[in-house]
Amino acid sequence: MNRSMSDKMIKAHCKPAKKVIKAKQREQLEQPEKLEQPEKIVQPVKIEQPVKPEQPEKLEQQESQNQLPAHYQQQPPSVLKELGGLLAKIIVIVCIFAIIFTFLYGFHRVTDPDMSPMVRSGDLVLFYRLNANYEIGDLILVDFHGERYVRRVVARAGDTVDISNGNLIVNGAIQQETDIFHETWQYESSVTFPLTVGTGQVFVLGDAREGAVDSRIFGSIDIEDTLGSVITVIRRRNF
Numbered sequence: 001m002n003r004s005m006s007d008k009m010i011k012a013h014c015k016p017a018k019k020v021i022k023a024k025q026r027e028q029l030e031q032p033e034k035l036e037q038p039e040k041i042v043q044p045v046k047i048e049q050p051v052k053p054e055q056p057e058k059l060e061q062q063e064s065q066n067q068l069p070a071h072y073q074q075q076p077p078s079v080l081k082e083l084g085g086l087l088a089k090i091i092v093i094v095c096i097f098a099i100i101f102t103f104l105y106g107f108h109r110v111t112d113p114d115m116s117p118m119v120r121s122g123d124l125v126l127f128y129r130l131n132a133n134y135e136i137g138d139l140i141l142v143d144f145h146g147e148r149y150v151r152r153v154v155a156r157a158g159d160t161v162d163i164s165n166g167n168l169i170v171n172g173a174i175q176q177e178t179d180i181f182h183e184t185w186q187y188e189s190s191v192t193f194p195l196t197v198g199t200g201q202v203f204v205l206g207d208a209r210e211g212a213v214d215s216r217i218f219g220s221i222d223i224e225d226t227l228g229s230v231i232t233v234i235r236r237r238n239f
Contacts, residue, residue, distance in 0.1 A: 104129060106228065108141055108148055109236075114206035114213060115139070115150050118179060119233055125150060126232040132223050134202055139230035142204060144218050150230060151204035151214055155197050162194035163216070168205070169194075182209040187216045195220070202226070 101107070106127050113121045119139070127141050134140055138153045155161045155170050162169040166183030169175070184205070186193060197203050201220040206212025215221060 106141075108150070108227075110150055112149065112213070114208050114211075115152070116208045117181075118207050119150050119230075120235070122236045124234040124236055125230045126234070127228040127230045129228040131229045132226070134223070134226075134229060140202075140204065141227040141230060142221055143225050143227060144213070144221070148227070149206075149213060151206055153202050154205050155203035155220075157197050157199050157201055159197050159203070160194050161197065161203050164193075180207055180209065182207075184209045189217050191216055191219045200224070 106129060108125050108127060110119050110121055110123045110125060119125065125139075125141070134153045134156065136153055136156065139150055140153060142149050142151055154168060154175070160171055163184055163186045166185055167174045168177065168184045195203075197220045200223050202223060203215045203220050205214045205216070
């Protein structure tokens, strides 16, 4: 009897469990099965770079080169052409210097000591040809009987020059020449003092007054017989 009662109790407990299991199975059957979604594969995006439009000039050049025959297309310059261009440049530069030193400037090599110590024998002077408006004290290049001399202007047109007692007198005033270390004396020549410098003339003397060839011998000199004013002295020896 006890056994029958225990079987009844086990059955009573098992019935609700079966009901619960059946209810869950019904719910699973009623709900639609969830489809598994495939995983999305992310592919890298290729960024295309914008194509730069070719310039019309380059396109025209390329088209023209493509259209021309091979022997007409541009070729690199040859060595002979480059040497020819360089030679042409050198010739142009030489011509420019020749024009400058023929019409504007000039060089003269001093061969006498009459301008010592300012200009010595053997020095090279650079003179400017276009300056004819000389001032007192200027060094100029003069031409006397085919010989060229560098001399100092001491008087201009209209000035009265006299030499007395070892002094240079211009317009009645004794000249204080700080760069002259010799006395000034007259020569025995056709030039007589006092004299007045004529129009378009200058009176010149050498700095080494003893024995210098200057206006005490040939008188006032025409400006037309001058070559220009000295602007630079290049010492070549006897430093």
